[in-house]
Amino acid sequence: MTADVMPPEDASRHTLRAAVLGAGSWGTTFAAVMADAGCTVTVWGRDEKTCRQITEDHRNEGYLPGVELPAGVTATTDVRAALAGADIVAVAVPSQVARRTLEPLRDAIGPSTVAVSLMKGVELSTDRRMSEVVAEALAIPQDRVAVVSGPNLAREIARRQPTATVIASTSDATAQLVARACASSYFRPYTNRDVVGVELCGAVKNVIALAVGISQGRGLGYNTMATVITRGLVEITRLGLALGADADTFPGLAGMGDLMATCASPDSRNHTLGGHIGRGMSLDEAIAATGGTAEGVKSCRSVLELATSLGVEMPITHAVVRVLHEGLPVDQLAPLLLARPHKAEGA
Ligand SMILES: NC(=O)c1ccc[n+]([C@@H]2O[C@H](COP(=O)([O-])OP(=O)(O)OC[C@H]3O[C@@H](n4cnc5c(N)ncnc54)[C@H](O)[C@@H]3O)[C@@H](O)[C@H]2O)c1
Numbered sequence: 001m002t003a004d005v006m007p008p009e010d011a012s013r014h015t016l017r018a019a020v021l022g023a024g025s026w027g028t029t030f031a032a033v034m035a036d037a038g039c040t041v042t043v044w045g046r047d048e049k050t051c052r053q054i055t056e057d058h059r060n061e062g063y064l065p066g067v068e069l070p071a072g073v074t075a076t077t078d079v080r081a082a083l084a085g086a087d088i089v090a091v092a093v094p095s096q097v098a099r100r101t102l103e104p105l106r107d108a109i110g111p112s113t114v115a116v117s118l119m120k121g122v123e124l125s126t127d128r129r130m131s132e133v134v135a136e137a138l139a140i141p142q143d144r145v146a147v148v149s150g151p152n153l154a155r156e157i158a159r160r161q162p163t164a165t166v167i168a169s170t171s172d173a174t175a176q177l178v179a180r181a182c183a184s185s186y187f188r189p190y191t192n193r194d195v196v197g198v199e200l201c202g203a204v205k206n207v208i209a210l211a212v213g214i215s216q217g218r219g220l221g222y223n224t225m226a227t228v229i230t231r232g233l234v235e236i237t238r239l240g241l242a243l244g245a246d247a248d249t250f251p252g253l254a255g256m257g258d259l260m261a262t263c264a265s266p267d268s269r270n271h272t273l274g275g276h277i278g279r280g281m282s283l284d285e286a287i288a289a290t291g292g293t294a295e296g297v298k299s300c301r302s303v304l305e306l307a308t309s310l311g312v313e314m315p316i317t318h319a320v321v322r323v324l325h326e327g328l329p330v331d332q333l334a335p336l337l338l339a340r341p342h343k344a345e346g347a
């Protein structure tokens with residue numbers, strides 16, 4: 001199949017209305033996905049110029065250069081106008097601002113509106129997963145919340161390159177509604193009840209991608225990359241199981257699938273930022289050079305806190321925290337990981 005050629009769907013199959021909060025890469029892309037799946041979509045963004053460009057020119061050049069958006073996507077800076085009458089509200093702001101973005105909007109959400117977290121992070125002050133933050137901030141029950149996570153690099157999907165994703169919710173009806181709102185010829189959703197596992201995979205793979213980026217920035221090769229990815233999946237699984245996740249989630253799309261995409265792609269902000277650190281930039285320089293939201297930079301600390309509170313060992317995550325936030329020189333990362341006491345592979 002040739003890339004960039006999947007046609008949009010027939011947009012007349014259903015009449016769902018969706019709002020997307022966040023006019024960045026993934027918010028805009030997921031809005032386009034839902035529009036191609038037949039929804040009428042309004043994006044809320046903070047920047048007037050970006051919103052006008054989305055509505056009038058069907059583009060968001062700041063985040064998705066060269067991409068033409070479906071005409072069914074419009075944008076506004078008026079968040080309440082975006083939310084009016086929405087069956088679905090999808091949230092795509094940085095994880096650490098989700099709570100403060102959503103709390104003032106409690107009264108603007110309809111009584112049966114479903115909220116979708118598109119975010120891949122863990123809240124710093126509370127160690128909460130994003131579906132927990134969304135439910136608490138909007139004061140809605142968990143069964144009206146779904147999570148979308150998988151190998152979903154926005155820039156590829158915005159060009160209608162085919163991919164699959166996972167829609168996780170404690171409610172089958174909620175997951176199916178969201179799946180219907182986004183399924184198209186280039187975007188295939190699979191539903192899953194394991195919200196904990198799906199969300200953890202999405203948040204922790206960003207930390208592992210930072211580690212892979214750092215090692216590649218140091219000039220290390222594919223053996224190192226494969227080792228970090230594989231042992232990264234082991235530590236994601238260990239934490240997930242300790243939190244009650246389903247073991248089947250980890251080798252799936254939200255686990256191994258997203259880990260591979262993020263650790264391999266030059267489009268990944270986490271991977272890219274890790275590369276800058278590996279080549280010797282300071283954290284502030286690397287954040288500025290990368291642009292966009294690299295969630296692992298902050299979430300590595302909340303993930304480590306969560307793991308420590310449960311007595312779960314996460315050596316790669318710990319090493320990333322030490323390099324990014326505790327001044328460990330980058331060339332000491334590999335020796336730190338390799339000098340750990342011997343253990344059997346399955347232990
Ligand atoms: N880009 C991707 O490929 C991708 C794919 C899947 C999931 N995600 C996840 O989606 C979430 C959003 O990522 P993104 O790629 O769209 O990020 P982005 O940096 O491209 O866009 C973030 C958006 O949030 C807005 N924003 C920033 N600070 C804000 C604040 N204080 N209050 C309100 N809005 C604010 C920005 O203006 C921007 O519109 C992240 O959790 C990310 O991990 C991203």
Ligand SMILES: O=P(O)(O)OC[C@H](O)CO
Pocket residue numbers: 120150151152153154206209258261262267268269270271293294295
């Ligand atoms: O650009 P990143 O590193 O936030 O990764 C984007 C997506 O999460 C990949 O699925």
